[in-house]
Amino acid sequence: MRPNQVFRHPLRRRHFLQLSGLSSMSLLLGGCSLPLLDTIVNKASEPLNQKVETLLFNPQKLAPEFPISAIEPNALLVNTYNFTPDINPATFHLKIDGEVHNPLSLSMAELQKMPLTSMVIRHVCVEGWAAIVQWGGVRLRDLLHLAQPKTNARYVYFESADGYYESWDLASAVHPQTLMAYQKNGQPLSVDNGAPLRLASPVKLGYKQSKWVTRITLVNHLLASKGYWEDQGYEWYAGL
Amino acid sequence: MNSLTPDKKSELRLTPKQAILARIFHWINLISLLVMMTSGLQIYNANPVFGGREGWHIPALFLLGGWLAGGRHWHFAAMWFFALNLLWYGIYILVNRRWKHRFVSSKDIKALQISQNNKRRAYAWHRLVYTAIIPVLLLAVFSGLGMYKPVQFHWIVDLFGSWQALRIVHFITVPTVIVFAIAHYLLGLKVGGQRLIDSMFW
Numbered sequence: 013m014r015p016n017q018v019f020r021h022p023l024r025r026r027h028f029l030q031l032s033g034l035s036s037m038s039l040l041l042g043g044c045s046l047p048l049l050d051t052i053v054n055k056a057s058e059p060l061n062q063k064v065e066t067l068l069f070n071p072q073k074l075a076p077e078f079p080i081s082a083i084e085p086n087a088l089l090v091n092t093y094n095f096t097p098d099i100n101p102a103t104f105h106l107k108i109d110g111e112v113h114n115p116l117s118l119s120m121a122e123l124q125k126m127p128l129t130s131m132v133i134r135h136v137c138v139e140g141w142a143a144i145v146q147w148g149g150v151r152l153r154d155l156l157h158l159a160q161p162k163t164n165a166r167y168v169y170f171e172s173a174d175g176y177y178e179s180w181d182l183a184s185a186v187h188p189q190t191l192m193a194y195q196k197n198g199q200p201l202s203v204d205n206g207a208p209l210r211l212a213s214p215v216k217l218g219y220k221q222s223k224w225v226t227r228i229t230l231v232n233h234l235l236a237s238k239g240y241w242e243d244q245g246y247e248w249y250a251g252l
Numbered sequence: 253m254n255s256l257t258p259d260k261k262s263e264l265r266l267t268p269k270q271a272i273l274a275r276i277f278h279w280i281n282l283i284s285l286l287v288m289m290t291s292g293l294q295i296y297n298a299n300p301v302f303g304g305r306e307g308w309h310i311p312a313l314f315l316l317g318g319w320l321a322g323g324r325h326w327h328f329a330a331m332w333f334f335a336l337n338l339l340w341y342g343i344y345i346l347v348n349r350r351w352k353h354r355f356v357s358s359k360d361i362k363a364l365q366i367s368q369n370n371k372r373r374a375y376a377w378h379r380l381v382y383t384a385i386i387p388v389l390l391l392a393v394f395s396g397l398g399m400y401k402p403v404q405f406h407w408i409v410d411l412f413g414s415w416q417a418l419r420i421v422h423f424i425t426v427p428t429v430i431v432f433a434i435a436h437y438l439l440g441l442k443v444g445g446q447r448l449i450d451s452m453f454w
Contacts, residue, residue, distance in 0.1 A: 047318055050325055068401055073403070076406045089305075140298055245321040245322065247328075251401075252401060
């Protein structure tokens with residue numbers, strides 16, 4: 013699949029779900045990549061862990077921010093699950109749809125006209141490393157405010173041009189430090205880091221922070237596909 | 253068989269007895285620590301604390317979970333047993349004042365300084381060592397909490413100075429516990445023989 017094709021013909025949700033359903037089937041049949049005991053341990057403990065994590069998460073609490081001098085430019089490792097899509101920023105549009113009163117399609121120029129939020133925060137990867145990094149972009153809460161979520165919206169799906177997908181709880185998505193970023197360390201976002209637009213937030217682990225985001229969909233309940241890594245066995249909440 | 257009875261009685265008297273709650277704590281602590289350490293090393297291997305991806309990796313023999321996600325599942329399931337076990341045990345030793353006579357005291361320190369009695373000295377060492385591991389276990393929980401929720405508990409990360417310092421401290425608790433386990437076993441053996449060791453389990 014060519015990245016540009018993905019961009020021009022975004023996967024419809026039905027196809028997207030069919031595809032992810034098929035891929036998780038092949039995963040189960042193909043390799044038994046999750047040993048049975050791990051799955052049992054996870055099934056037994058994740059509901060409790062998720063409850064406690066949600067309770068611990070204070071939607072008003074800001075993650076510590078650092079001075080510009082604290083940025084560690086080489087510490088942020090690039091993790092990509094498949095390929096690096098090449099997106100033309102001039103024709104790029106971010107779609108916001110689902111459980112909203114006012115579905116949107118915004119160009120980069122429109123996004124860059126919105127208030128710019130810059131933050132120097134600690135980006136924490138599930139692998140254990142962390143990097144102090146500056147992100148600049150539009151607060152996701154401002155974008156959702158424009159789209160006017162319906163009262164039943166509870167989760168947010170992010171679809172990326174490389175086929176990556178993620179879902180977040182709404183509270184973390186509207187956290188004041190959750191950005192749709194187009195700047196990194198004072199420079200325009202590079203393609204490797206998710207240009208033209210990526211999710212960036214100190215309140216979730218790195219794998220929740222989708223790069224090359226093309227579509228944001230609000231939903232009432234979590235679908236069978238929760239996220240690329242989550243569907244392979246990683247924790248869904250992954251809050252910090 | 254009657255002739256054996258007196259011997260049996262004296263043997264019974266000599267067999268050390270441990271409180272059932274102390275034995276339960278010891279079992280849960282041992283097993284949950286084993287799971288915490290092996291799953292923790294699995295997580296470690298995703299990005300070794302020393303050297304990053306190019307750093308030295310722990311051999312698979314010592315790992316639990318198969319891959320990073322599995323290691324995390326085990327780690328964040330066992331943490332409840334490990335941490336809550338420490339919590340109730342802490343309350344238990346406070347309530348019945350075990351902390352006063354079952355852990356290292358100034359008398360033991362004095363014995364280590366002046367006593368010529370090797371048995372008394374070994375006993376003091378034994379108590380000192382198993383008392384000293386408790387703050388290490390609490391440090392493992394504390395530093396782990398800082399890594400698990402570095403935004404909600406950012407003051408923990410701040411306390412350690414940097415993310416790397418926090419990771420190092422959390423990791424160092426593993427070799428510390430392994431060295432402790434060996435020393436604890438040898439000292440127990442020296443102080444009370446196999447019977448003392450057995451009394452802590454059965």
